[in-house]
Amino acid sequence: GQQVMQIPQYQHVQEGEDFTTYCNSSTTLSNIQWYKQRPGGHPVFLIQLVKSGEVKKQKRLTFQFGEAKKNSSLHITATQTTDVGTYFCAGPVGAGGTSYGKLTFGQGTILTVHP
Amino acid sequence: EPEVTQTPSHQVTQMGQEVILRCVPISNHLYFYWYRQILGQKVEFLVSFYNNEISEKSEIFDDQFSVERPDGSNFTLKIRSTKLEDSAMYFCASSEGGAGYGYTFGSGTRLTVV
Numbered sequence: 001g002q003q004v005m006q007i008p009q010y011q012h013v014q015e016g017e018d019f020t021t022y023c024n025s026s027t028t029l030s031n032i033q034w035y036k037q038r039p040g041g042h043p044v045f046l047i048q049l050v051k052s053g054e055v056k057k058q059k060r061l062t063f064q065f066g067e068a069k070k071n072s073s074l075h076i077t078a079t080q081t082t083d084v085g086t087y088f089c090a091g092p093v094g095a096g097g098t099s100y101g102k103l104t105f106g107q108g109t110i111l112t113v114h115p
Numbered sequence: 116e117p118e119v120t121q122t123p124s125h126q127v128t129q130m131g132q133e134v135i136l137r138c139v140p141i142s143n144h145l146y147f148y149w150y151r152q153i154l155g156q157k158v159e160f161l162v163s164f165y166n167n168e169i170s171e172k173s174e175i176f177d178d179q180f181s182v183e184r185p186d187g188s189n190f191t192l193k194i195r196s197t198k199l200e201d202s203a204m205y206f207c208a209s210s211e212g213g214a215g216y217g218y219t220f221g222s223g224t225r226l227t228v229v
Binding site: 042043044 | 146148150156157158159160163165170171206213214215216217218219220221222223
């Protein structure tokens with residue numbers, strides 16, 4: 001079935017270093033969403049990107065949606081210990097292509113920040 | 116800020132027993148979901164529910180699973196005869212308008228089947 005692939009699976013950084021996670025879909029996405037899950041917590045919605053080539057910023061976080069609307073990235077500048085967690089991308093895809101009712105999540109990138 | 120509420124937070128059950136996981140979605144949301152996450156792994160879709168019926172379900176959501184919205188506020192997931200491999204964190208989520216809107220997740224129910 002259609003999948004949303006995410007790399008890397010793990011990322012260990014020193015506090016102050018930058019971090020990027022990448023998300024790819026085999027099918028064009030109508031939108032891409034990003035979620036953060038703190039250790040022991042639940043996924044929390046961060047942002048949605050809809051337009052081709054869109055770039056959105058939230059403080060030190062920069063989100064991009066590719067021109068073909070098949071890939072996306074999340075970049076964190078100067079990581080802090082509060083950034084620790086798993087970052088998931090999610091897109092509306094299903095076994096037959098675009099799904100209007102559900103999100104399929106990527107595998108997530110586990111970010112560890114060493115102080 | 117509105118929340119999705121899930122109960123219980125932790126459920127331990129014997130293999131073969133039935134369990135019901137409960138959720139109260141955000142009141143003005145129209146789409147409801149159950150996802151599960153086996154420890155350290157990805158968030159897997161189980162089922163979506165809209166207009167009082169299932170709109171999509173995954174291969175995981177077999178005849179042992181069912182969902183209900185019995186009273187207009189609660190949204191429940193029932194597993195009829197639990198298996199060891201059903202042990203996971205189960206998350207309920209709701210959204211205003213399906214996959215074009217951000218989901219709000221509950222804090223989850225950790226199901227342990229022994």
